[in-house]
Structure formats: C-alpha cells, structure tokens
Amino acid sequence: MTTRRDFLKASGAVGLGALVLPAFTAHAEPSRPTGNPLNTNPTTLWYPAPADEAKIIEQGLPIGNGRLGALVGGGVERDFLYLTDVTMWTGELNDALEGDGQFPYDPAHFGTFSLLARLYIDQPGHAGATNYRRALDLSNGIVTTSYTFGGKQYHREIYASHPDDVVIVRLVGPNQTGTVNLTGAHGEPSVGDAPHTAALFTGSFVNRLAYSGVVTACSPDGTVAVDGAELSFTGCSDLVIVFSGGTNYVPDASTGFLNPAVEPAQIALQKAAVRAKGDALLRTHVADYRKRYDRQKVDLGRSSDAQRALDTWTRLKTRATSGTPDPELEASYLQFGRYLTITGSRDNLPVNLQGLWLSNNNPDWYSDYHTDINIQMNYWLADRASLSDSFDALADYCVAQLPAWTNSTQALFQDSRNRFRNTNNRVAGWAIAFSTNIYGGSGWWWHPGGNAWLCMSLFEHYEYTLDRDYLAKIYPLLKGACEFWEARLVETPQGLVDDYDWSPEHGPQDARGLTYAQELVHNLFGKYRIATDVLRRDRSYGRRMSALRDRLYLPEVSPKTGELQEWMSPDDLGETTHRHLSPLVGFFPGDRINHDDSPAALVDGVRKLLTTRGMESFGWGLAWRAACWARLKDADRAYQLIQNVLRPSLNFANGSAANFFDMYSFGDRSIFQIDANLGAPAAMLEMLLYARPGVIELLPALPSAWKTGSVTGIGARGGFTVDLTWRDGKVISAVVHSVGGTETEVRFGHWQKRITLRKGQSVTLRP
Numbered sequence: 001m002t003t004r005r006d007f008l009k010a011s012g013a014v015g016l017g018a019l020v021l022p023a024f025t026a027h028a029e030p031s032r033p034t035g036n037p038l039n040t041n042p043t044t045l046w047y048p049a050p051a052d053e054a055k056i057i058e059q060g061l062p063i064g065n066g067r068l069g070a071l072v073g074g075g076v077e078r079d080f081l082y083l084t085d086v087t088m089w090t091g092e093l094n095d096a097l098e099g100d101g102q103f104p105y106d107p108a109h110f111g112t113f114s115l116l117a118r119l120y121i122d123q124p125g126h127a128g129a130t131n132y133r134r135a136l137d138l139s140n141g142i143v144t145t146s147y148t149f150g151g152k153q154y155h156r157e158i159y160a161s162h163p164d165d166v167v168i169v170r171l172v173g174p175n176q177t178g179t180v181n182l183t184g185a186h187g188e189p190s191v192g193d194a195p196h197t198a199a200l201f202t203g204s205f206v207n208r209l210a211y212s213g214v215v216t217a218c219s220p221d222g223t224v225a226v227d228g229a230e231l232s233f234t235g236c237s238d239l240v241i242v243f244s245g246g247t248n249y250v251p252d253a254s255t256g257f258l259n260p261a262v263e264p265a266q267i268a269l270q271k272a273a274v275r276a277k278g279d280a281l282l283r284t285h286v287a288d289y290r291k292r293y294d295r296q297k298v299d300l301g302r303s304s305d306a307q308r309a310l311d312t313w314t315r316l317k318t319r320a321t322s323g324t325p326d327p328e329l330e331a332s333y334l335q336f337g338r339y340l341t342i343t344g345s346r347d348n349l350p351v352n353l354q355g356l357w358l359s360n361n362n363p364d365w366y367s368d369y370h371t372d373i374n375i376q377m378n379y380w381l382a383d384r385a386s387l388s389d390s391f392d393a394l395a396d397y398c399v400a401q402l403p404a405w406t407n408s409t410q411a412l413f414q415d416s417r418n419r420f421r422n423t424n425n426r427v428a429g430w431a432i433a434f435s436t437n438i439y440g441g442s443g444w445w446w447h448p449g450g451n452a453w454l455c456m457s458l459f460e461h462y463e464y465t466l467d468r469d470y471l472a473k474i475y476p477l478l479k480g481a482c483e484f485w486e487a488r489l490v491e492t493p494q495g496l497v498d499d500y501d502w503s504p505e506h507g508p509q510d511a512r513g514l515t516y517a518q519e520l521v522h523n524l525f526g527k528y529r530i531a532t533d534v535l536r537r538d539r540s541y542g543r544r545m546s547a548l549r550d551r552l553y554l555p556e557v558s559p560k561t562g563e564l565q566e567w568m569s570p571d572d573l574g575e576t577t578h579r580h581l582s583p584l585v586g587f588f589p590g591d592r593i594n595h596d597d598s599p600a601a602l603v604d605g606v607r608k609l610l611t612t613r614g615m616e617s618f619g620w621g622l623a624w625r626a627a628c629w630a631r632l633k634d635a636d637r638a639y640q641l642i643q644n645v646l647r648p649s650l651n652f653a654n655g656s657a658a659n660f661f662d663m664y665s666f667g668d669r670s671i672f673q674i675d676a677n678l679g680a681p682a683a684m685l686e687m688l689l690y691a692r693p694g695v696i697e698l699l700p701a702l703p704s705a706w707k708t709g710s711v712t713g714i715g716a717r718g719g720f721t722v723d724l725t726w727r728d729g730k731v732i733s734a735v736v737h738s739v740g741g742t743e744t745e746v747r748f749g750h751w752q753k754r755i756t757l758r759k760g761q762s763v764t765l766r767p
Helices: 004-011 053-059 264-272 278-293 312-322 327-344 380-384 388-412 448-465 468-488 515-535 539-550 600-613 619-631 635-645 675-688
Strands: 044-047 061-064 068-072 078-085 117-122 130-137 142-149 152-161 166-184 191-193 198-204 210-218 223-227 230-247 432-436 442-447 490-492 495-497 662-665 670-672 689-692 695-698 709-716 720-727 730-738 743-748 751-756 762-765
Touching (some): 044 312, 053 670, 068 152, 068 166, 142 278, 230 264, 312 327, 327 380, 327 675, 388 448, 388 468, 432 448, 448 468, 468 515, 619 635, 619 675, 675 689, 695 730
Antiparallel strands (some): 130 142, 152 166, 432 442, 709 720
16 A cells, blocks of 8 residues: 555655534424525536546536535436545544554555445436536536437436435436436445335445445336336336435544444435425425525626636636636636535535545545645635635534544654654644544644644634634634643744744755744634633633743744745745745734734745745645735736636646536646635635734735626624625725624725724725
C-alpha cells in the first residue's frame, strides 16, 4: 500500500466531534405542505445527453440531503445512481504510530469514505428517444430528465429528501415497463423481499460498521413486483422508486462511534415504506429545500440571449474561449456552491474532500477531512451565503471527536519519534494530524496548527451569529487548543514561537516560528479571551491567554524580497509559487493584517507574496488567491482567478467539469475535490462585501463584468446580514439586518456611516 507520504516523497505531488449529530434512526412521517412550492423560473444547469457512466464524476448530477447523496446519470434505456451515506467509512481510531512517530495513512487503519450502493433503472424499450434534456434545478433542488418516445412525453424527477430521509426517483409517462436493480457497492448482492415489495442488501466492514440499503417502488396504476432480486414494473404512468440506506455509526466517542444495537436494514425498510404520492413527496422536499435556498438571491448582471441558449457544458467552454463575460453563468456557479452546501452539510457529518459524491471506493486522500485548508475552505461559504445552519455539521463533528482527539494527544504527541513534539516535554489539550476520519482518528503527519485553524473557523461562525449557546458548545475546543499551545510555545529573544514545525505543505520540517502557526495562535488566544468574557467563565485564564498573545513573535517583511516572510528568515525556504498560502492565513481568512490597522509595508508584503505565488494553481488554490486579492481590493485579479476556476477541465486539466465539479489535475488523470466549489463562491461574495466585527465594506472588489446587480442575505461578521443593490459600480441601497449585532460602521469608498440596531431591526442605507 502506497501511503500519501510515500507518494509525496516519490513524486513531489500535492497534498492536500455532547449534542452531537443524529444517527440513522426511524422517524415519523413529516407534515405534507399543500399548494405548489415550485419555483417556476428556476436556475438550472442543463445538458442535451445523458452522463457517461465511465465519467460519472464529471458528468453525473449531484443530489443530497446531508446524509444520503447520489450522482445521477439520466440515461433513458438505463439510468443509474451512485449512492452514498456520509458515515460509510472503513478504518478505526488509528492510534498506533508508525516508526517516525506519525500516524498510518491507509484505507485499513485510517480508513476511507466509500460508496454505499448503485441503483439501476432499465427501460430498454425506450431506445431511440428524442428531445432529450437533463437538468439540475438549483432553485428547487431536483434533477430532472425529459424526453419524447413514441410521440409521448416522459419526465423524471430525482432528489434526496431531507424530511423523508430517502432518495426519490419518480417516472412519469404512459405505459412504462422496466426493472429496478440495487447492489451494494462492496460486493453485497441484493435479495428480494416480496412482503415489502422491496430489494435489499446488508453488509459490514472489518471495523464493525454495519450498513444496509433498500429500494421499493409503488404506482397508482400498473404493476410492481419482486422478481428474484430485482423489482419489475409494468404499465405504470406514475412510478415512485424509494431508496433508503444507512449505517450504525453514532457520533459518540465513548461507544467507539458505533451502536451495535442498530439494525440498518430494519430502519431502511421503514423509511423506504413511505407511500405518499409523488406530488406530495415533491412538495415536501421542495418546500423544505427552498427555506434555505431562497435566503440568498444573486444577480451579477444580464447575459446575452445567445449565451442563455447554450447547454451548460458548451456555455462553459464558450465563455473560456470567447473572453466575453457571462454573469448569469457566474451567478449560477455561486448558487451551485450554495446547492452543494445545502445538500451536503445538514444534520450529520461535515463536508469532506468530495462531499457526498463518489464514483468509486478508493477516492484520493480517502476523501478525508484535511485540516490545513480544505475542511476550512468547505465552510467559508456557509455564513456568507445565508446558510449558517449548514455550519453546524462542522461544529458538531469537532465536538463529537474532541474526547478522542484529546486522548490521542495526551498519549501520543510526545512520542520520542515525533519530530513535531514539544521540546519542553510538556503536553496538554488536544491536537490533530493533517487528516482526520470519523472515528476520532488522525492520519498522516501531526499538524500542530490544525487545532488553532479549526478554532478560527468555529469562532468565526460565532461572529456571524452571536449565538451564545453555540459559543458554549464550542468552548471546550477553544480552551483545549489554548492549553495545547500554552504548553508548546518556546521562549526566544524575538518572543514566544511555535516549536519545530512545517509550513503546509513545503519547506523545512524543523523550523520554529512559522508565520502560519504564529498567526493562528495569535487569533486563537484573542478569540478565546472574547469567549471567556461573553460566557463569563475562566476569565483569569482568558487574561492569561491575552498576555501570552502579547508576547508572541509576529511575522515580518523580508528585507531581501519585500514579501511577508513565511519562516523566521528573510529567505524563501520553499517553493515560490507554492499552491498553499499558509503565511497569509492572518490576512485571509483571518484579518489581523488589514488596511485599517496594519502598517502599509506589512500590507504591501502581503501583496508581494501573493504576486509571487502567481495566478495558477489547483481550484482551491485559485479560490484562496481570489479571496486574498478581494481583501486587497484588486477586482481585476480576483475576477481573473474566478475565471480560472471556471475554465473547462479538458484533457485532465485543472478546472470545472461539465457538471461544475472542480477537477484537480494529476497529469494523466483528474480527480474531483469539492473545496473550490465552495471556496470560489465564498471569494465571489468577499468581492461584494468584506466584514469583520465593527466594519462592513460594500463592493470592495467589484469587477466591471458585474457592474450592475444585487445580492440578498450576505452574512456579515458582527451579527448582520446585508441586502445589496448596485448600478454602474455604485451602491444604490444596502439594507442591513441585525441577527444579534448592535453597532457597526458601513463603508463604500470614502463614504461611511455608523449604525446602531437592535436584534431583528433593519436599516436601509443609500450612500
């Protein structure tokens, strides 16, 4: 087995947890809304042909409800769904270190996310269909397929319902006949269950994770029967196929994250037995989905009729070759990121490297939780995009994992073979590695800065919501990270510094005082002090952390290059155009360095380092660069980087696939990684609004391609949301709503105004 470390050494290739999450359980039937909740003028991605199953990761259309996900093919004679459950993981706690004091990183011990099932719907009699169209309806949260056969119209709608917790496939059209086949993705054959008109499979992994999948079908006319291990349907004009599946994973470290009393097959059978009519199921799903989706409307300008007439893949390629802006396409890319957040992060585990969408059982980097940019970037969008409740999945995961992370740190971090151990021989709190799984386990190398970066993301969510209950929930994570760093810091003539460490993911592995770590710890200590004051607990310890923060060495500008130093050295000790922007973490997503409070030379050092890093990288690297250039108020560069993310991925190049998934080039192949799909839309919103507690800046980096437009519900740190309208680059109105914030200064160019609101109040500003 080639580990990630082996691969890196050989090729230099890139690297990349109380309240907790609900388990797979039975639930009562949800209420069924009346009326028609469908948006009749939806934003869609559409295609004139089905997906090629061999290219499903690039062409399949994603659905999800936060737990179940699927990629949908849309074929006429044979449609297919590649199905996942977010808890479908091999692996274990992974607490036996390797010879170098680091964690194993393999599918057996660390584990991997994997597929749950494949579902096939065969209608061979429909060969030769015409007028084919498949679409992802972002406004209503459904995948549709339509075509004509024998002069008759046929329509399919496929979605993952959160209220019903199942995947629904509905086939509408006269006299439909065919079969439904379900197979487990790990070699488990299905068996027929005639009493339930179902087919099902069960299985388990070596780690004792038990799982099951069930498919049923019903129709108000025609016939549905169990035929061996498959379902057959005959003469149906409205067929509803229901898939349910799940595992015995529970978010509880004290049980090893498994509940042996859970029988997934019984639960799946009960969930799949829903017998509401197709219209009622769709209304239930759409009404639920739109409660989230409709919070933010995005208008970046008008595209041409010719652009609108193109299918999505052709349109993506045309935009790249013509150089002509296509603002409606760009707005749909932002909304696609919101769609992935709604469907991929809800009431369960957080978004991993691929979210809920897989094409096989061996995804690169095991589709894990990477803690040196990727999982953080996955959640940059949620609060900015009026999807704050989607952030809960990350917070609840961290809370559930914390006992295991703490135990492993106490037992393993000071291993004499660990080159990142604390040289003072003290250890406290919790730490993680560069990769984490769902069983409290870490993988690959220890990553001291990872705890502080997770805490930066967790506290930033509080700054958007000002939710004290949430702050109390994450408080143990903040305190434990502070305890770790209090034990780790080393006294030097320049101040307190990080011990021997590695700036992700290049340069020396034995350097002290990394800009990356210094910025993250500075942020951690400051935010922890705020938490102790807000919650009125451990306030003396909070003051102690403030005192330590004041003694930290802070990064400098190199006298040789004029760039912000990545190491405590005027020399660049790594790759000048490296994909990571680790030394800029204090500029974005942090903001210790900013135009108001920082010396001009320091901001210029950021600009020069960013310039040196360049405008080319993987999608997530481009998204990070775009957000940084937006903070520098350079609209042209920020916009160009968004255009680079949107370049079509041809011949395994970096860029966007036909289904908008961000593809990551490995030379002779490309892989899907979801971070850019969430990070680039976050950068787009950062171009329209930059907020930190006390300041909201409107249109800081507006490109000329978006000179007239509007966006509603942009989250602003300090406890606000903003509805923004502009024309010819000038703000027409900004409606500021308080979700808990009381005071802030709103700016547009040289105009500024201080506002005071109570929670629930709004004010309209016209600069």
